[in-house]
Amino acid sequence: MSPSERPALPEALRAEFTELVRHYPERQAALIPALHRCQEELGGWLTPETLEACAEFFGLEPVEVFGVASFYPMFHLRPVGRHVVGVCHNISCALRGAEDILRETCRVTGSKPGGVSADGRFSVVRLECQGACTAAPMLVLDGAFHENLATADVARVLGGAR
Amino acid sequence: MSTEPTKITSPTKTALPPKITSPLKREIYLLSRVGLRDSHTLPVYKAHGGYAALEQVLTGGFTPAQVIQIVKDSGLRGRGGAGFSTGLKWSFMPDPAKDPRPRYLAVNADESEPGTCKDRVLMEQDPHGLVEGILLACFAMRVKTAYVYVRGEYRLSHERVAAAVAEARAAGLVGAKILGTDFACDIWMHKGAGAYICGEETGLMESLEGKRGHPRPKPPFPAGAGLWRQPTTVNNVETLANVPFVITRGADWFKSLGTPKSPGNVLIGISGHVERPGVYELPLGISARTVLEECAGGVWKGRKLKAWIPGGSSTGLLPAAKIDVAMDHDSIREAGSMLGTGAMIMLDETACTVRAMQVIARFYEHESCGQCSQCREGTEWLHQIFARIERGQGRMEDIELLSSLANGMAPAKTICALADAAAIPTHAIVKNFRAELEEHVRLGRCPLDVERHAAELTDLVPEGAHA
Numbered sequence: 001m002s003p004s005e006r007p008a009l010p011e012a013l014r015a016e017f018t019e020l021v022r023h024y025p026e027r028q029a030a031l032i033p034a035l036h037r038c039q040e041e042l043g044g045w046l047t048p049e050t051l052e053a054c055a056e057f058f059g060l061e062p063v064e065v066f067g068v069a070s071f072y073p074m075f076h077l078r079p080v081g082r083h084v085v086g087v088c089h090n091i092s093c094a095l096r097g098a099e100d101i102l103r104e105t106c107r108v109t110g111s112k113p114g115g116v117s118a119d120g121r122f123s124v125v126r127l128e129c130q131g132a133c134t135a136a137p138m139l140v141l142d143g144a145f146h147e148n149l150a151t152a153d154v155a156r157v158l159g160g161a162r
Numbered sequence: 163m164s165t166e167p168t169k170i171t172s173p174t175k176t177a178l179p180p181k182i183t184s185p186l187k188r189e190i191y192l193l194s195r196v197g198l199r200d201s202h203t204l205p206v207y208k209a210h211g212g213y214a215a216l217e218q219v220l221t222g223g224f225t226p227a228q229v230i231q232i233v234k235d236s237g238l239r240g241r242g243g244a245g246f247s248t249g250l251k252w253s254f255m256p257d258p259a260k261d262p263r264p265r266y267l268a269v270n271a272d273e274s275e276p277g278t279c280k281d282r283v284l285m286e287q288d289p290h291g292l293v294e295g296i297l298l299a300c301f302a303m304r305v306k307t308a309y310v311y312v313r314g315e316y317r318l319s320h321e322r323v324a325a326a327v328a329e330a331r332a333a334g335l336v337g338a339k340i341l342g343t344d345f346a347c348d349i350w351m352h353k354g355a356g357a358y359i360c361g362e363e364t365g366l367m368e369s370l371e372g373k374r375g376h377p378r379p380k381p382p383f384p385a386g387a388g389l390w391r392q393p394t395t396v397n398n399v400e401t402l403a404n405v406p407f408v409i410t411r412g413a414d415w416f417k418s419l420g421t422p423k424s425p426g427n428v429l430i431g432i433s434g435h436v437e438r439p440g441v442y443e444l445p446l447g448i449s450a451r452t453v454l455e456e457c458a459g460g461v462w463k464g465r466k467l468k469a470w471i472p473g474g475s476s477t478g479l480l481p482a483a484k485i486d487v488a489m490d491h492d493s494i495r496e497a498g499s500m501l502g503t504g505a506m507i508m509l510d511e512t513a514c515t516v517r518a519m520q521v522i523a524r525f526y527e528h529e530s531c532g533q534c535s536q537c538r539e540g541t542e543w544l545h546q547i548f549a550r551i552e553r554g555q556g557r558m559e560d561i562e563l564l565s566s567l568a569n570g571m572a573p574a575k576t577i578c579a580l581a582d583a584a585a586i587p588t589h590a591i592v593k594n595f596r597a598e599l600e601e602h603v604r605l606g607r608c609p610l611d612v613e614r615h616a617a618e619l620t621d622l623v624p625e626g627a628h629a
Contacts, residue, residue: 023350025264025390031372033353036314058372071374071531072355074314090276091475092433092507094521128358128525129276129475130315133433133505134440143317 009053013037017057031058035069044084045076073128081116081123083161085109086140089126092133097151101137102126104154122158182456186445187419191407192400192427193443196287202322204329207290213335215406216297220343229302233405235413237425241280242270242361242398243474243502245424245491248405254385255303255393265393267300267308268370268384269402271323272354272361274313275474276525277505280429281399283441285312285319288403289326293349295402297335298409300347303395307348311366314355324351358529362578363396365531376531377578400429420446424490428504432458435465435510447490453506454485465510469595473502475522476583478590479515499590514610515595516602519587520548526584537581540571544584551599554607561599565592 009017016037020030031054038050046069048062055062069075076084087093087102102124106112109122116123132138135147139157146157182188195201195210207213219229234249255265269292273281284292296308310327312320327349330336338346352370354360360369364378367389388394404426408416417425424446430453433439437459444453450472454460461467467482472489477500480487487497494501509518523545532538547564550556568585575581591599601609 026371028372029352029370032355032369036353036355068372068374072314072357074356089521090525091471091518091521092277092439095434095507095509095513095518128528129274129278131273131279131282131313133277133279133507134431135279136433136439140315143315145318 007049007053007056009038009057010041013041014057028058028060031060031065031068032072034058035065035072035075039075044082045078045080076123079116081111082121083142083158084123084125084140085158085161086125086127086130087113088128088130088132088136088138088140090129092129093136093138096136098137100151101139101149101154104151105139105158108155108158122161180442180457182444182448182452184445184448184452186421186447188445189419189427190443191411192284192291192403192429193288193441195291196283201287202289202326204290204326204333207288211410212290212406213294215409216294216301216335217341219298219301219409220341220345226302226304229298229409232413233302233408236408236416237413237423238401238404238408238416239424239491240398241400241404241428241503243275243476245501248397248401251385251395251397252299252303254383255305255395256385258304261393263392264307264390265303265305266389266395267296267303267305268363268366268389268394268396269296269308269310270361270363270366270396270398271310271312271316271319272366273316273399273503274358274361275476275503275505276522277433277471277474277507278431278503279433280431280441280504282316282319283429284399284403285316285323287322289319289322290330291403291406292323292399293326293330293336295405296349297340297347298405299395299397299402301345305395306346307350309350309352309370309389311352311354311360311370313360314353320351320353327351357531358525359531359578359580362580365578366396367394374531376533377580379577421488421490421492423492424501428489428501430457430489430504430506432506432508434470434506434508435462435513436460436508437462444489447488447493450487450489450506451485453489454508458508461508461510463510465512467508468511468513469509469515469518471505471507471509471587472497472499474505475507475525476500476586477502478587479509479518479594480590481594498593500586512610514552514608515591515598516548516552517608517610519591520545520552522587523548523584526580530580530584534576534581536571537576537584540567540581541584543567544588551602552608554602554605556599556603558600558603560603561592561596564588564599568592 021027051065052062055065089098109117111117111124138147230252238248239245357375359365360375365375369375384394420426431441442457491501527541527545530537530541568588572582572585
């Protein structure tokens with residue numbers, strides 16, 4: 001596919017990124033913040049079309065954009081559920097019951113770690129340390145931290161996410 | 163999805179200053195505004211002494227060299243883990259008269275060392291303190307552009323610092339002609355995307371340039387060739403938050419806190435098996451026992467302490483007998499570990515140190531960027547060996563294999579220190595808890611937590627694993 005045939009970003013995002021690149025001496029520096037915005041606005045994960053559109057905007061090859069996106073765990077390169085639940089399983093959380101929180105999260109959502117529930121409502125992921133160590137254990141629902149959890153809290157926290 | 167407005171959930175618990183018994187002088191400054199209503203806003207910051215240091219420097223006729231000298235004289239050491247002299251680091255930036263290239267400050271707000279959540283407290287609750295520290299650092303190093311690299315998961319930190327920068331810009335404190343002087347400085351926010359290695363200063367710079375966070379070989383050092391190959395300094399959030407106080411109160415005041423070689427206060431986070439986990443501001447050199455017993459209320463559930471980590475997961479696990487060590491760089495090194503990020507992680511008598519190392523090794527395997535074979539392969543092997551010992555499938559020779567692998571990974575065998583971060587705690591467990599490793603092998607099972615292990619969903623490959 002030649003560069004001119006590549007998919008383009010929606011106009012609002014183009015305008016936003018045009019402003020963003022002005023913060024840096026080189027355009028590519030805005031790529032990771034831009035990928036965040038794309039993931040937020042364009043369906044919760046980075047589709048091949050989105051990556052190609054970013055490549056077009058930043059003057060990069062699609063494989064370069066894929067190489068960057070695939071390095072960072074916050075970027076999803078496969079479809080996700082309507083809500084993404086992450087449970088930190090690192091040391092401070094593990095010492096205070098993280099595996100119980102994860103097991104309960106799997107029970108409530110009907111998804112395995114790394115999977116999507118059959119109804120498409122939830123993705124469940126294991127997370128490395130989120131910096132909530134003094135409020136462990138914790139989970140992250142669509143980017144929001146829920147801390148100092150007991151197993152019994154999980155159903156309530158996830159209940160609001162339809 | 164994440165387009166909904168951010169819900170501010172419970173911030174990391176920050177205990178109010180507890181009364182402690184210690185021969186060291188106790189004074190709270192870093193967290194002095196935390197707990198005030200709207201502590202993150204400009205009016206509250208200014209009402210409590212905020213931007214006085216900047217005004218003093220810009221209108222009091224200070225030269226950049228003088229500011230660097232004050233910071234050098236204070237003995238302030240970086241709070242990101244390495245403990246390097248901040249003033250000395252600043253002095254490595256080339257003289258702009260001889261090297262007129264653009265120059266940058268990169269603020270390392272990619273706090274990701276397991277156990278560590280102190281910078282988050284500052285960014286969420288006192289973001290202007292960081293902004294003022296950035297401005298002073300930029301003045302001292304004649305930098306006109308600073309980037310705050312905040313880990314992507316710290317949504318509230320990002321919002322609060324961005325809002326503080328916007329408030330400061332509107333008040334003439336960021337941008338051109340700051341406080342009506344010729345000093346100009348821009349501060350831009352930059353969001354990471356969840357890779358521990360981007361907290362390593364050269365990995366951070368690669369990531370800020372929009373690339374995979376692969377650390378660069380040093381030299382060249384950042385002061386000569388950093389962001390976009392231009393002179394760059396990378397400073398941690400807590401380090402910069404100290405600077406306004408060093409300026410207004412002076413180097414002698416700073417040295418009156420802490421110990422002669424590790425002056426000042428430090429934010430110590432204490433997590434794991436304690437009654438009151440939290441982030442506490444304490445003088446460097448405070449006894450670890452004081453932090454555990456007086457700040458954190460002791461080991462939880464009336465249990466005894468078995469083991470503890472003094473400064474985040476890359477610092478070696480120490481036995482309970484070492485709990486009287488002083489929390490400063492030199493004392494902890496003598497005790498066989500490191501101060502690191504001051505993140506104490508406590509394990510009670512029911513905890514399994516092998517299981518703890520399995521979790522830590524899994525983390526380093528996941529976070530290895532994959533450039534160096536010693537680290538890429540070594541971290542994977544360490545995780546597999548700890549996992550099989552914990553499952554009861556280990557062999558006695560595995561213990562020597564752990565040491566041999568760790569010796570092959572570090573010190574100074576790889577581009578960055580991630581391999582060291584995995585090797586150091588490996589050496590520590592073999593040295594300090596060898597009997598527990600041997601018991602796992604002899605029994606063919608973990609001697610602790612038997613019921614829990616039977617039900618666990620362990621050892622699945624984490625989603626999003628890279629490299």
